[in-house]
Amino acid sequence: MLPVSQKKIKPTGSAYDRILFTASDLFYQQGYRATGINEVIEKAGVAKATFYSHFSTKDDLCLAYLKNRNGKELAEIEDYISTKARPVDRFLAVIESLEPWIIGNGMKGCGFLNMVPEVPDAGSPLRKEGELHYARLRTRVKELAGELIKSKPKRYGHLHAQTLADDYMVVLTGAIALAEISHDIWPIKQGVEAVRRLIH
């Protein structure tokens, strides 16, 4: 028979990784303020003292979550772009990668957009991380727009890279937010078509 005190502990990863992984899932799925530090500790299978040896505060943990998420999401988008060869497909790749991602995590939307209303202080490092995420996306989309325009000047020469990128960003963000509040996938599909129309 198994010892009574045996606990289910995620077998893989260090204590730090288990905490970060568990917190990332909980913060994203049920929100930052709705997730207690005790819940993270329990589900990560670590002791309280262990938690506080790795993270000084709950905010510190949240910042680690956002930084990690920032790197991962941009890397995933980059991976998807790299599977495409034609500039037009690379340009469309960013918003096309949205649909499986949104569906895959139950229409919970963007972790950065969702964090904003939970952190009222606009100067918080947590908010800066969200700002940074969208600024990076905007820069990348502008690059892809520029490459698209240069690739076929006769066809796309009338377009302006920054304007095109900014339209793209507004549509991309709107598709995510509207899908979340509407609990429907239509804004995502609409967003993909809207970006297609931007270059036609």
Next chain:
Amino acid sequence: MLPVSQKKIKPTGSAYDRILFTASDLFYQQGYRATGINEVIEKAGVAKATFYSHFSTKDDLCLAYLKNRNGKELAEIEDYISTKARPVDRFLAVIESLEPWIIGNGMKGCGFLNMVPEVPDAGSPLRKEGELHYARLRTRVKELAGELIKSKPKRYGHLHAQTLADDYMVVLTGAIALAEISHDIWPIKQGVEAVRRLIH
């Protein structure tokens, strides 16, 4: 000399109105979960028992806030539309009314979008109110799109009312969300121009 115990109480309105007004401001400005019932009670200048005689729970108060906000916002948009005569101006009025509104409340974004991450339960009546708000907006924008198309069939006859309205909604939502997380007004100005381009 004034009595020591004198409190600052908003002179206008019933206790119910003061509670609802105060809570609306606090929920919107600093978030639902970050706002305690005690803070609402104190700033509204009512007694705890008075509060609980009007609202059974904090959620009940939040629902009243959202319903009230829903009615008010749509009425304000309708007022702005009614100042315009030409169908194209009425069509553009919805997103044009955004800029002063967003700037006026310090880039805090949409109260309904902001409420979603704070209420993880997708079946909650609070979430339904947000869904309803955007569904109503979508319906209204489709009407305005239909009127625009009918007004000049030779110019706008190639457009499809539902597609145009859905593009509009994605842009509108994205402009609000992106302005909030970027702490910048550019997405709003971009959104207005993007909607103009939709019909050109």
Next chain:
DNA sequence: GTCTATAAGGCGATAGAC
């Protein structure tokens, strides 16, 4: 309607023993 008191529990964070 007002006031104060308090229940009952969760929160983030710390301390001590092993």
Next chain:
DNA sequence: GTCTATCGCCTTATAGAC
């Protein structure tokens, strides 16, 4: 790294007196 115990505070909500 583990465990348990606890601090001080805040939360929602209720009760009783006026």
